[in-house]
Amino acid sequence: RDPRGALEQMAGLIEEVGHRNDVQFPLNMTVCVTDGQQVVAARYSSETDSRSLFHSTSFRQLRELYPDDPRIIAAGDDAFLVLSEPLIDVQGVWEEIQEATILVAKSGQIEYKRFVPRLPEPAA
Template sequence: MCRWLAYRGNPIQLEAVLFRAKHSLIDQSLHSRFGHTTTNGDGFGVGWYGSPAELPFRYRCAQPAWSDRNLRDTARAVHAPMFVAHIRAATDTPSQETNCHPFRHGRWLFVHNGLVRDYPKVRRDLMLGIDPDLFASIEGSTDSEVMFLLALTFGLEIEPVRALERMARFVEETGQRHGVEAPLNMTVCATDGEQIVAARYSSERQSRSLYHSTSIRHLMELYPDDPRLAAVGRDAFLVLSEPLVDLEGLWEEVPESVAIVAKLGRIEGRIFNPYRA
């Protein structure tokens, strides 16, 4: 389907995770190990934050990530304390720049791996659920962008996890009205530059892969001479579709139906329940 990652920590070159890691995102675009599709070549995008006062920057392209020479220069030039990156394998919608992640609204960036099943059948009803004030911001034709705008409609800027739950419930209930079996499969990430909110959920309880980094502080004690750990800092955090490097103790799988919130050096896991009262 797709692969994505989100990073927060010391400012580092985007190149470190997009190109230099053993199983970098560029490597995953050609040789994904845990994805439903080995190749993810239907476009890519990166979004990053500079100073706290700035809105996020974004670079997207519809061509494969591995063949874009401008991406390598961009990834080498940009140092950022927080960024997201995404490589796309298209499902029901075409390969075009406006369908590439991350999607952006104000300070928020959003990426998704998975699908809304039978999306052409339910698209109209899903789009009618979007706040009219947000509707004009639709640029592309993908289910992921609609999911993002629905999450914003349901309060992403106020209660991020609850808003993602409400979005998931709306998608499932809409699909069920149309007779769609197992309407939703998703790993999603939303960030406003201060917090990373990620969730793993699917109607059939067989979600796409998702991992997060464990305590970097502890790993720095175990591997004091590893320059990769020193570069990202003691409070660094990564959440991603599949691990970048094979380092024992670095990665932990996000369980099914769980949301992860990383903010101010703290990582909190919560049950992700779209049908909570």
């Protein structure tokens, strides 16, 4: 129901357990999840130096490059890709997701927010 909150709580729990066990930098992640309606991708590390994460800014170039690929045709106009590195044969359509950032993409709209790990709230 709340992918951003769930990811931030997961990261907070990992960091808390790691620090409690003397792990200096317990988390280094790039992650992407979907519920079929939205895509949520995050880039974060405890030492503020996570691996790279990119997303496409235009699916049109991919359709032009692979006009007969049924997977690309089926993806539709609001589709985009989330990748660890940009595709070399498709230039100029990639944007890097910054460190400690979460991206939420839905219905062709992309929103960036700061990713802040937090401990899960106690069950009621």
